[in-house]
Amino acid sequence: MKKKIALAGNPNVGKSTIFNALTGMHQHTGNWPGKTVSQAIGEFQYRGMEYELIDLPGTYSLISHSEEETVTRNFLCFEEYDAVIVVCDSLCLERNLNLALQILEITPNVVVCINLLDEARKKKVMINLELLEKKLGVPVVGTEARKKKGIDCLLEKLHSLESERKKPTKVRYSRKVEEKVMELEAILKKKEITDIPLRWLALRLIEKDPVLEKEITDHWKISLSEDQAISKVLETNSDIGKDIFASAIMQKSEQLTKEVVSYQNPDYEKRSRKIDKILTSKRTGIPLMLLMLMVIFWLTITGANYPSQLLFDFFSHIEGYVVNFLEFISCPSWLNSLLVGGIYKTLSWVVSVMLPPMAIFFPLFTLLEDLGVLPRIAFNLDKGFQKCCACGKQALCMMMGFGCNAVGVIGTRIIDSKRERLIAILTNNFVPCNGRFPTIIVMISMFLVAANSSGIASISQVLWLTFIILLGIGMTFLISFLLSKTLLKGLPSSFTLELPPYRKPQFFKVIVRSIFDKTLHVLFRAVVVTIPAGTLIWLLANISIGNMSILAHVNNFLDPFGKMIGVDGVILTAFLLGFPANEIVLPIMLMSYLSLGTITDYASISELKTLLIDHGWTILTAINMIILCLFHFPCSTTCLTIKKETGSIKWMLYSILIPTICGIILCLLTTFFFRLFN
């Protein structure tokens, strides 16, 4: 029989590092049944015993607010398991022990794992683990999970947990409460409730948590609050203060912490605070954030140029061999043309345009994430979201959207309020993802910046790009505000945001993790959607009705509307066909202009510019192209993700309509003013 172990802890305490250290590659992820909360389960062996480890979502307490916390609470209360590992942050022991004490009220089979001991040592915070073990009455282990230190000890304590004599410490409440607990326990004993401590149940009945009460009714199919004997005990409940439970547990953990922790350097957080002052001050906070954004863009743009070119060359070099090979196996010429001209070319375009910037952007972004900078950005921007009646954590999802909007949409799970989460989902597409950056950058370098390759040009490129991003962020605020006043009316819910201590990121791990988890993942999905898209584009361009290809018919059909909003039919068709992946918008457009049957590569920016100008492009067309690129329907993956996360087609349709309408209105405006002044 496998032993079932649950892993619990506050958010941001290195729970997943412990999970990885214990299970290695033997893990699988999915969603909790019926919830949009991700679930990770792993397996490991120790001394011939097999274990299954369930990573519970991070939570501050067992009284739940969010979906994630409900998952954790329900698991610990109602599921069967053999033991719980409670992971605690050594630098924030008071609040972490609070959760440990709450879990000890449910089960004595607990191993408390004090993680991040290296951070504590660095800051000269000493923790007496033996004393803590004695005081808590359950095994306590110190770990430095990032360096894999203490994991053996954790395994050993887990292994011997069963045979150990545990005397978990109990939180004592006021005399009145304890009397009621005794009475209730006596009543509950007669009921057939077996798998949960009656003391815990009695406490929760006195506390009167309506959500939990419903879960209890659902689980045991008995209604406790309707029981006459119980409600009689609870009747005289009114004189018990509301917070005595939370207070009593908190006081106990405060007292425990005082006994086991000693600070040799009370000023240990001085440096962190100094950095915080600079990153969040009135004068420097916002400019520094912008600067950080620009540096990341600059590194991405300039760093990706060269490898992109290399990949292009590589793929066109291989192309000849592929054609020869297909001829060698006597593949019919139309199939050859479809495979090479349709699929291969689209694929190689997507890979060479997307891979290098992503391989630079994602690691940089993950570094910021690991450093602890992202919560500071959310902190700086919160006032804006407050004014829009939205949640400050939306800033975090927005930043994830720079990488990939689908990832940003999944990221909105951190927002508790359903209304605010929907706002974050519907507006996520207003910041451009990595697939849209290249198109915007090409437009900037062709029409907005004098085309030469000197350093100044790339800096003005970055400035333009930053301006365009700010436009997207501004639109995020505006639409969030409008949504709060119309479709998703409501007041901002209360909000607390933890600013975790800065941590030195592990460079190597960050790079490996972001390349494997994010870059390759996104690339894989792009490849998967590109193959059918490439086929479709090839068919449209190669099948003729009358004397024109279908693609040309579509272009002509959309042209009048395109002209009205200051672009043309070709551009609109490209956006429509680019629905599977935003990366292929530009190549489809070029293909139509050249009236070729396949996706085209452009030799140089200036050649491309000449081609576009020959087709009637002006600076207005370029500007509107950028606007449409920023504001149009999300790609297919993002749409599917939105449908999955909101569970409704209605919200998916809104997420398509809102940005598209914004884009069209903005284009109409620019066209109107441009024509007015020319």
Add this chain to the structure above:
Amino acid sequence: MSQILTLDCLKIGRSAKVIQINHTGSIRRRLLDLGLVPGTIIKAELASPFQDPVAYQIRNALIAIRKEDSRNILVEEL
């Protein structure tokens, strides 16, 4: 001399003892979970660029709270 005020009026850099939390529902519980129970000593640590929210040092963690919410927390300045 001690002075009772609402948390949003506590100046940056000053410490105070929590007296009472006049919230109901989930925010009350959330604040309690974060360790903001009556008697706790907290310190106003950082103001964001627009002065709202403010981050407080609560039991060794830095927690940002909006003025809207801190207005309903009574503290005694130390």
